[in-house]
Each structure stands twice: as C-alpha cells, then as structure tokens.
Amino acid sequence: MPLDGNAMAGDLREIFAVDVTAARYMCAGCTHTDAVGTLMLWHQSPGLVARCPNCEDVVIRVVRAPDRVFLDLRGSVRLEVPLEGS
C-alpha cells in the first residue's frame, strides 16, 4: 500500500534547506500539478517512488546509499518551491 508524499520529508530534508513536500510539482506525464506531499509514495522498494495521483507516472525517485542520496526528478517538469517571508 502506498503512503503519501509527505513521508519523503525526512529524506528530502537532508538535501534541501526548504520543505520540498510543500513545493508544487508538475507531472511530466500529464501536467497535473499539486503539492509534492500529495504524491502516492511506494516505499517498500529499493528506493522511494512517488507517483502522480492523476496518471500514476513516476514523478520523483529517491535512492539512499549509505554516503549519498540520489534524487531523480525526470518525471516532473518543474518544482515550484515557496520561499519563506515572500
């Protein structure tokens, strides 16, 4: 059973200084846009796989090695990250 994208917050916090789960993605497959936290997340897997709830295409993949984190964003056209204080 998938979780929702908010469960990526811990891994992504190590990479970005902002909360990426609050950012908006645009799906490369169907141009659907919403908060990263609303993606469907498959976590019982060699990595995290976040899929678009509209078309099921993969939007974000996160692979954790002991010394590195890989973030594959080819499934998202862009991420729109809100900045604090603006």
Next chain:
Amino acid sequence: MGIISRGFGGRRRESVPGLPPGQYLTHDFPVLSAGPTPRIPLDRWRFTITTETGDKTSWNWTEFQALPAEDVTVDIHCVTKWSKLGTTWRGVSLDTLLEDVESSADYTMVHSFGGYTTNVPMEDLLDGKAWVAYKFDGEDLEPEHGGPARLVVPHLYFWKSAKWVNGLQLMGDDEPGFWEAAGYHMYGDPWREQRYQGD
C-alpha cells in the same frame, strides 16, 4: 536475528555459505514494489523479443506454456540486503527464447507490464543463467511476486529479476533501466556488493 555484537558483524555474514557480503538470511519472501501491482489476464499476456534491427519474436501465453520448461533451485539476493537460499522456480530458459533470434547485441533492456525496466548484459541471460519463470515453489506465480511471469537472473541483485516481464529489447549499447537511472549500479553483482553507482 537478534542482537549481534559489533566485533562479529562482518565475520558472521561471511560464515554463512552462499550468503554474499552485507546480506542477511530470510525465510519469508518480502514483497518489494515500485508501483501498483498490474493484474494481467492470461489472454492479454505476451512476451516479445525485439532485436536491435527491430525484428520481433513473440509468444502468447499458450505458446509460451508449450515451450520446454526447466525446474531450477537458486539463491536470490535483494539489494535491500535480504537473501533467500534454495528457492525453486519453473520457467523457460532465456537460451530457449533467444535460440532462433538473430542478433549481435551485447546488452538488453528488460521490459515489464506497468512500465518497469532494467538492463542486463546479453551474456548474463545466456548459458543457463536466466529464466522467465511462471511457477514459484510449485505454485502459479502470484501477482505480488511478479505473476503471471517474471525474469529470474539469480546471480545479479534481484531488482534485475523484473516482475511482470513482457519483453526484451536487444541493444548495442548499455542503457540504464528504472533503478539504474536513479542511482543503482548498472550491473549489480551481489558478490562484489555493486549496489549503487560507483560501487
């Protein structure tokens, strides 16, 4: 597995025969999945080999079942560190499937229902090293474990053994599949701990 004192950590693992470095033994069969489980009716199932020149050879389920099958007992090793020894499968050898295919390709991309892909060199599919399996432990392969049929390439990490397999694209050059593009190793030899890119 209980609590193991630090000093014995590495040694303990090496001391189990058949267990690659960094792996632990499991007796259940964990289900790993990167997306929804596709349910493929057998009358819609098809396995297609496409050569580097675009020639296609394909089998429907009935034709596939008529091919000579083999029963194999193999150890499997997941990159998430569990290993399962002595698993039994029934399936068709890739030697049989590739027998009449004209190709000089050195690499393949394995394709699955649901869109999963993984790259495997041609030589790792030949000489009795890989099967398209449709039975596990004497029973029809369940959808959660890749049924109706999955690839079994036991000498590589198990992400290479694609579930719900439906085809093979033969390629002149190596290209990354689903996990390889996202940071996992292009080859994935468990005995050399080739988990991530650069390992």
